Amino acid sequence: MISDMLRFAPLALEGLDDLLTTEPAFTLMRNRLHTYPQINMGVTDNSVEVYLFVPGMDAESLDVSLEKNLLSVSAERKDGVTNDDDTMSRRERFSGRFKRVITLPEDVDPDKTEAVYRHGVLHISVAKREEALPRKIQVNV
Amino acid sequence: MTEKTDTAVSKVETQAPATQATAAEEAGKQVRVMRPAADIHETKEGATILIDLPGVSHDTLDIDVDKNVLTVKGDITLDTPDNLTPTYMDVHAGGYHRQFTLSAELDSSQIDAQLKDGVLKLAIPRSEKHKPRKIEVKAA
Secondary structure, rough: OOHHHHHOOOEEEOOOOHHHOOOHHHHHHHHHOOOOOOOEEEEEEEEEEEEEEOOOOHHHOOEEEEEEEEEEEEEEEEEOOOOOEEEEEEEEOOOOOEEOOOOOOOOOOEEEEEEEEEEEEEEEEEEEEEHHHOOOOOOOO | OHHHHHOOOOHHHHOOOOOOOOOHOOOOOOOEOOOOOOEEEOOOOOOEEEEEOOOOOOOOEEEEEOOOEEEEEEEEOOOOOOOOEEEOOOOOOOOEEEEEOOOEEEEOHHOEEEEEOOEEEEEEEEEEOOOOOOOOOOOO
């Protein structure tokens, strides 16, 4: 039956070219097996800023801790499956438990940490210790 | 410049100059885009696509359907302090870009889109005539 055959045709798929990408295999693998979550970090004169790309989480389920200068973030990400009758024709999004431990510069002050979860990005801002802040030195004549 | 590994589009576009227009780019700024991870679920009612777009807000998200091609674009906006010097970066791109080809069985005029915590959920119903239906067998 035609309808039987159609049943196996995925409803939504990407262009064939997606399969025929000209990229070297290793870059593809690097992408697929990318560390989760992805992180961006930066420093300013008085703080260290960490951004973790963790979409689709409850802010309460994110476990963030800072011990000395070791920042760890762990949580479990559910895959958001609607029900068992569904057929998954593509599954790329990460699901399961994850943990990332990040070594921050040693001059951070764990007591001055702020974490905000917004648009799927966890932004952690840790202040540097007072004595580590750059200060201007007066030159006496 | 678009990162080569992130090109998730048709051959025509891969061969075109390796940049894709995002909202910011149209404003005259070049933005690198990457290919977001997506799950596709199929149900009796239609298809549901979940796409990870961390850092994208309603204001920077752009979804459009041209014939049977669904395009999702979004710019990442992070709340960064002034004078931030990057020390480590997994994410170099400024946004996301991905296209999907929809089957004719789907009704692309009825797409329901919800963006929550950086995950875009697109629910695309099957068009009426493609919905499975039960056929009554009459007693002879």
